[in-house]
Amino acid sequence: MTSLAVLCSRVRFEEKQIFAALERRRVPYSQVDTRRLIAEVSGKTRADAPEPAVALNREISLSRGLYASLLMEARGVPTVNRADVITVCGDKLRTSLALERAGLPTPRTTVALTPESGADAAERLGFPVVIKPLAGSWGRLAAVAPDRATAETVLEHRAALPSPQQHIAYLQEFVGKPGRDIRVLVAGDEVIGATYRYGDGWRTNAALGGRSEPCPVTAELAGLARAAARAVGGGVLGVDLIEGPDGLLVLEVNHTVEFQAFQLAHDHAIDVADAIIDHALAAGRVREAS
Incomplete structure (x- = not known):
């Protein structure tokens, strides 16, 4: 039986790291290409296609990722991240409203x-x-x-x-940040780590050429990141913070977080894939092979 299904249509650095960690830990898994995912709405399970114990959603497409989680959850499969979390994080207004309801500082x-x-x-x-x-x-x-x-x-x-x-x-x-923002990776209540992200312009995204450096995880930073993750429903998340003139602000929360730049910044001292797998296995109550 497949213990864990990884939902993804593109295998990037992050998915390769997750597959390698699953193989190293001898966790039975399968890659489910969401472009070919077919599921009956009735939720009935075919005898020749047993459901996985848990699904890890790494789909890059917002729409496919959302509906893949919905379909998995409808069939009783615990999913990371859940559809309700994707719904909130995939819409900046919904995210802002969730953070506001939680009383968190935002721009x-x-x-x-x-x-x-x-x-x-x-x-x-x-x-x-x-x-x-x-x-x-x-x-x-x-x-x-x-x-x-x-x-x-x-x-x-x-x-x-x-x-x-x-x-x-x-x-x-427009918050006059000091030429950087902070990306914090969270899995459940665990703060995996943080990086400063620098850019030549006002945007610091790694996809736009921004560079990452290790950021110390202070009690304030960890507490704010955990609170932001809880506010959107929890899971495996990337919380973006900025340093405003009066302290840290939550900018947004990402539900399909990339971590290549993070790992390189920490010289692979932090194994993000392992932390993600730990959280997914706990969500599905899966035991690893001894």
Whole structure:
């Protein structure tokens, strides 16, 4: 019987590390390509296709990842991360609302439901402002608007995009961070570690060429990262923090976290794949082979 199913359509550095750790620990597993996943809504299990004890969702596509978790959970398979967590983390407004309900410090955020009202919202928030898409990663389609004219130009471009979701104006204050932000990896209540992420511009994403360096895990940092992870529902998460003038702020929470830059920054001293597997096995109450 397969103990663990890894849901993914692309095998990146992270998935290779997870597969290697599973093989080293002799945990029976299978890779399930979500592009070929077929599941009956009835939830009935075929005798020739027993369900895994737990599913680890590493799907890069937000839509496929969400529905893959939904289908697994409907069949009684514990899934990391759960569909409700993906729903919150995959939408910046839902994330902001969850963090606000938990009383956590975040940048001031304003939302307008049309591009036309977005410039007024930006002016009310105060320039410069950061305009972000509700869904997306790696800093794509995010822009800093120093004035109303720039905000109108960015929002006019968004209005021309075919997705109605892109027409929602999600705006945040521009926080004068010290040229870096902080990525904290969390698995359940365990803080795996943290890195500073530096960039040449205002964005520090590793996918955009940002560099990572080890960041000390203080009690304040660990407590805030755990609280942010709990606020969105928990699981294996990447919590992004920024250093504001009055202390740490939670920027966002990522549900399918990449960790290649993290491991390189720590010179492989921290095994992220092992921590992820530990959490997944605990969620499925799976015992490793002796």
